[in-house]
Amino acid sequence: MKRKIITLFFSLLFLTASAQNVTITGRSNKTNTLMRLFAYEDLVNETGILLDQSQTDAQGHFILEGNVKQILPGRIYVGLEYVDLILSPNASYDIEILVPEQQESVSYFEKELPTLRVKRATDKNIYRQVIYSEEIINAYMTEHFNQIYRGRQLRYIDSIQNAISREVPNITSDYVKNHNRYKIAAIKLGISTDGGKKIIKDYYDGQPVLYTQSAYIDLFKELFDGYFNSAAYDSHLLNDAFGEGPISLKKYLATDPLMAKNPQLAELITIFNLQKLCYGDRSTSHLAKGHLAYIGSRTNYEEHKAIISDFFTKYERLAPGTAATDFTLKDRDGKAVSLSDFKDGLVLLQFVDGMSPVAERQFSELRDLHNQWQDSVQILTIAAHDKLDILKKQFTEKRMDWPLLDLGDQILLLEAYNVRTFPEYILIKRNNKIGEAPAPSPERYLGERVTKMFGK
Template sequence: MKSQTGILLLLIISFYSFGSDVILKGKAKGYTTDKIPVYTVKDYITGEKLLLAEISFKPDGTFQTVIKTDKIILIYFDLYVFKGSMFIEPGKTYDIELPDKTLPTDQDKFNPFFEPINQEIFINDTNSKELNYVIGTFDVTFNRFILSNSTIAAENYIRQVDTVAVIFNNYFSFCKHPYFQTYKKYKLGYLRQMVHKLTTENAIRSYFTFNPVRFDNPAYMELFNSVFQDFFIAFAKTVNNAEIISVVEKERSYMAMKKFILSRNLIFKNDTLADLVILKGIHDGFYNFSTEVGMFKNRIPSNQLLMMLDSFCLQTDIAEFKAIALNIKEKVTCLMPGFKAPDFVLPDQKKQDISLKNYRGKYVYLLFAATWKYGCKQEFEQLSQISKQFGDSLQILVIAADEKHEDITAFLNGKNYKIPFLYAGKDKSVLEKYGVTAYPTCFVIDKEGKFFISPANAPSEYFDKQFIKKFGPPDERESPIFDDLFDRDKQ
């Protein structure tokens, strides 16, 4: 696992560290003491974030930061209630304007479904042929058409869509930028897919078989992800292709899968496309929870998908695809029991830095919470009892997602909690690493720093019983304390 993480790091460095400088500069209101993360996605199959830079501001609000890239990429800005986005090209300088700082309301904080508002970043001194301007104009017109035709899939709109495609192509014929041409082609392809309800085979022939693979273009990948969703299961349902599940479960080999796909359907005669389709199939296989009867009743076992993924990493000769394969493995295993838990260094209530590594040799009960949530406050009341119950056998850590460190200290004032409360920080990266989307969220980390129970029950959900039961029969437990607890639990 450690060596694979190192390989992934080297691949990411090679893609983003040795390119040309892209300079982002400008001025913004209200962010003086903040650091704004700028990120892209590692790939468009996993959708996982890759931090590129952090924007720091001078007292007058001006800023300048440098990003290295050897290709055009779509970048994002975390701006509290806004999510900014823009495309950047290698070697260019962008004078940009960020929206004024606006913090989420209390209602936003309490809303588990709150999503930041998408906001295109305004670029000064641009022109009508600049990539962001052209794509922005295209998107506004495209989205307006979609919204104004809410019944777009109805029969009478099919001809209209074809007419609109001609109009779009004519209107934007002035822009010969290859990246935009691909973007436009696959956005219109996505629209046709929605309206015409193309069969998978027709869609593949029309947009993929005879076209270059553009895995770094968001419009290409939007249509790709739609057409090839749950590929292994969908392909198995077609005539004479049911054996594909057997290839996954028995062969567990990337080359065996590729040979099977290429031999069964000429639409996959593009080797590079076949590789990307296999990666998509493996990724979606981890998240397919089909409830259908028969051979599709249960999803493909994760361990067999992992074996095929390892086979892909070893045998592919395309560096970018190896990086995607490693991204998939990192995503699907990052919270699995037996895999290493992400480390962190966070300040406690006394502003002393605490690392997960500090507790190697102990079991650690992590509780992600927010001190302003009533439900979390109720859980805190039970932590002292759990701490007393397990003693030195279990270290409890609360990671608080409050906006300010002062909010945590104010909450703890006058309370006699002897448990460390750590401050997650404004960037919330530790929350993302642990996949935290609701509070409380809990995990148990073992003595070697690996996930032991993931996720774990909250204190009020009989965590103590869950923890005791995890150790199995008395002769398999590592501490006599569990014998006493187990016996007490049976009474």
């Protein structure tokens, strides 16, 4: 018994010591801010796995730790801003992240992006070699754009490869080699005249499937998007096979030699295109989801099970009829207000981040709709904490009497509702079920949509 206890003790010690094999220490200019570390095994759906979260201290310092079994693309979030990193097993990183202060007038699509500086890394130079290679490729593309894409001069591609060999010597990692290989392939695709056939033959036919290599997956998506509509298939026969079921579809898709010779790649191509069909009309979507479920239950590839599972999670998130994320926030008087307080009625969530000409116009339209709806639709405006005083003044001056809520530090609520721009709108049906996310803005038929959806 004593021997078993000792053995168990040392086993637990070993597990504890080996549980976290990636350590990131660093500093950001954002103090007392939520930090999160994600790793990406599913690049098809761009679904990250949360490895760790912490908070910057009063000086902006932080520590993030996690465990990865292979080299993976990583992402570090500072609040809702992020930078990308490549995570290697048994590596440590000392980094600095600068998040620029954004001007009020700058839109979401024009804002300045955060920057990452890796001061030290024990990852066998993998991150440095990838970044240096990218810089060389981008510099050549900028300087010789016309010669490469308009003149279709392949000699410049050879020059890129020679420059990488000269400036980034001693590349031994397959991850870095494959990154550069598929980045070069993407350039070749841009100047190809055969629709990518040679690129497929040279880089995908008979090649391993590199699920965690972003350059491979990016090119994969470009090459195989809409592959069901390619010249390899007769549209009528394909539609018949699609309607008959997964077995018939797989059999027909295998009439293409590429799909027949590469079963793993073929299944990934099938999954990728079926996912796209899920966003088609109701009948097509229903059939596509059935095909995906069938593949997910019978595939021999664990990666494909995960990709299909991730897709359904993403597809069903914020879908009409799914549960809306509940929250409790304080209004402008400090009173707690929850979404569940209004479960018996209809709710419009409005997310705002300060005032702008667009926001002012939408508030004016929304005030008219509020007067029209009376108590039939409850409006909840959720404001970024640092803009709350501005919004309070606006609400008072414009006599807007619906609740104004302080987002506070609950920034993950923006992710829960997939808020990407401001203002953003979400319609919530009775029993706190999603009605439409995102919903149209007030000047773009929001009133008509509410009338159609809720009969109000």
